[in-house]
Amino acid sequence: MSEKPTVTAALIVIGNEVLSGRTQDANVQFLAVGLNNVGVRLMEARVIADVEDEIVQAINALRAKYDYVFTTGGIGPTHDDITSGAVAKAMGREFGRNAEAEAILRDHYRPQDVTEARLRMADMAEGAELIDNPVSRAPGYRVENVIVMPGVPRIMQAMFDGYKHNLVGGEPMQSVTITVALPEGVMAAPLGQLQQDHDGVEFGSYPFVRHGQVGTCLVARSADEGALDAAADALRAMIGELGGQPMED
Amino acid sequence: MSEKPTVTAALIVIGNEVLSGRTQDANVQFLAVGLNNVGVRLMEARVIADVEDEIVQAINALRAKYDYVFTTGGIGPTHDDITSGAVAKAMGREFGRNAEAEAILRDHYRPQDVTEARLRMADMAEGAELIDNPVSRAPGYRVENVIVMPGVPRIMQAMFDGYKHNLVGGEPMQSVTITVALPEGVMAAPLGQLQQDHDGVEFGSYPFVRHGQVGTCLVARSADEGALDAAADALRAMIGELGGQPMED
Numbered sequence: 001m002s003e004k005p006t007v008t009a010a011l012i013v014i015g016n017e018v019l020s021g022r023t024q025d026a027n028v029q030f031l032a033v034g035l036n037n038v039g040v041r042l043m044e045a046r047v048i049a050d051v052e053d054e055i056v057q058a059i060n061a062l063r064a065k066y067d068y069v070f071t072t073g074g075i076g077p078t079h080d081d082i083t084s085g086a087v088a089k090a091m092g093r094e095f096g097r098n099a100e101a102e103a104i105l106r107d108h109y110r111p112q113d114v115t116e117a118r119l120r121m122a123d124m125a126e127g128a129e130l131i132d133n134p135v136s137r138a139p140g141y142r143v144e145n146v147i148v149m150p151g152v153p154r155i156m157q158a159m160f161d162g163y164k165h166n167l168v169g170g171e172p173m174q175s176v177t178i179t180v181a182l183p184e185g186v187m188a189a190p191l192g193q194l195q196q197d198h199d200g201v202e203f204g205s206y207p208f209v210r211h212g213q214v215g216t217c218l219v220a221r222s223a224d225e226g227a228l229d230a231a232a233d234a235l236r237a238m239i240g241e242l243g244g245q246p247m248e249d
Numbered sequence: 250m251s252e253k254p255t256v257t258a259a260l261i262v263i264g265n266e267v268l269s270g271r272t273q274d275a276n277v278q279f280l281a282v283g284l285n286n287v288g289v290r291l292m293e294a295r296v297i298a299d300v301e302d303e304i305v306q307a308i309n310a311l312r313a314k315y316d317y318v319f320t321t322g323g324i325g326p327t328h329d330d331i332t333s334g335a336v337a338k339a340m341g342r343e344f345g346r347n348a349e350a351e352a353i354l355r356d357h358y359r360p361q362d363v364t365e366a367r368l369r370m371a372d373m374a375e376g377a378e379l380i381d382n383p384v385s386r387a388p389g390y391r392v393e394n395v396i397v398m399p400g401v402p403r404i405m406q407a408m409f410d411g412y413k414h415n416l417v418g419g420e421p422m423q424s425v426t427i428t429v430a431l432p433e434g435v436m437a438a439p440l441g442q443l444q445q446d447h448d449g450v451e452f453g454s455y456p457f458v459r460h461g462q463v464g465t466c467l468v469a470r471s472a473d474e475g476a477l478d479a480a481a482d483a484l485r486a487m488i489g490e491l492g493g494q495p496m497e498d
Contacts (some may be wrong), residue, residue: 023455188364188366
């Protein structure tokens with residue numbers, strides 16, 4: 001078994017546009033995969049509105065519970081961008097202009113385009129460490145274990161990919177997926193037994209219907225490669241005993 | 250202004266498969282839109298793991314705060330389907346076999362296919378009111394203001410569409426979207442002024458880059474049609490003053 005501890009994270013997606021259904025969130029899935037690749041497990045995600053109290057409460061609930069908290073959204077120049085003030089309030093820090101961030105913005109825009117609205121993107125909690133934004137320059141930042149990023153997926157993704165190696169992770173979870181042309185109901189009992197027999201492995205079962213055919217994706221997940229191999233073998237044996245066959249995905 | 254109150258909801262997506270990144274969630278957006286159409290506003294969504302304590306805590310936090318709480322996921326026949334037990338626990342109700350749900354399952358499966366695992370789908374909180382599942386029969390249900398549905402989008406959607414007219418909603422939010430070839434930074438100050446001037450309207454601003462061109466979607470939302478029309482007119486006037494032009498979406 002791995003000696004590394006499990007390192008955990010939560011994500012707060014801040015944005016009325018996701019809650020109104022206008023926008024399909026893409027940040028949960030991207031960060032779930034990206035975090036796992038550096039050994040951090042996403043344990044919870046919340047989508048909340050652009051409301052200061054909600055943001056403050058979510059940050060304080062989650063930063064006490066998980067190793068890292070990521071936020072996406074609400075750090076642009078407009079009136080509905082209130083994340084940074086809420087982060088400072090949640091963490092009991094002064095809120096004001098970050099000189100380094102201001103210099104980045106002044107360097108990026110033509111002098112006549114440096115508006116007070118745009119400079120608001122340099123307002124953040126005292127002591128914030130900036131995170132480079134290779135796309136549109138306005139930086140993200142980190143305060144203690146809270147990492148504040150923009151909501152636009154393309155920009156967030158570039159920022160995360162540049163920063164992720166600064167995160168201290170454990171062993172990444174690995175997984176094996178086996179797709180089988182059996183309804184999950186016939187596998188439920190033996191699968192429950194497998195779960196009992198394989199410590200350190202998480203078994204999941206996800207039914208589907210494709211082209212009129214019922215099937216199930218069986219997934220085993222573990223940070224321990226040996227345990228995962230044994231689980232996958234046991235899954236295949238179980239399927240064989242039930243007369244099922246793995247399908248192409 | 251409308252006399253109807255704002256009716257609110259939260260959604261709890263229960264599923265390790267979303268948190269591992271294996272599956273892209275589709276339920277938040279579908280329910281955001283579907284709820285709004287019947288006058289219910291989605292205020293918050295949480296994605297949590299298949300862990301009983303997490304489910305109990307989320308249900309109790311959210312059912313006290315919002316008019317409705319929806320859950321998706323974790324009501325199938327396998328060992329990782331633990332939502333129903335957690336709902337009963339959260340609500341302090343007995344957990345056991347619902348005779349009506351059992352009859353639906355026995356009617357659906359051939360006698361030799363009625364397994365104990367499948368009958369677990371009839372275990373729910375005492376007093377649950379069933380919700381018809383037109384696709385795969387295993388019913389969803391409602392207990393007080395908590396509505397429990399499956400996680401597979403196609404099944405959840407069919408169930409929701411059959412049930413939604415039982416929800417008591419207020420006025421649906423309506424919205425106007427104007428896409429303009431201006432960066433949001435140049436609109437931030439006048440847009441903040443519009444927000445101050447238009448009570449009961451929510452203005453949002455969502456920047457993008459398409460084909461190398463910077464632009465912004467401006468969205469006004471309101472349950473009051475007259476206020477929304479006035480807000481849209483004011484947005485168009487603001488864009489005109491800034492020398493911008495609406496773009497095709």
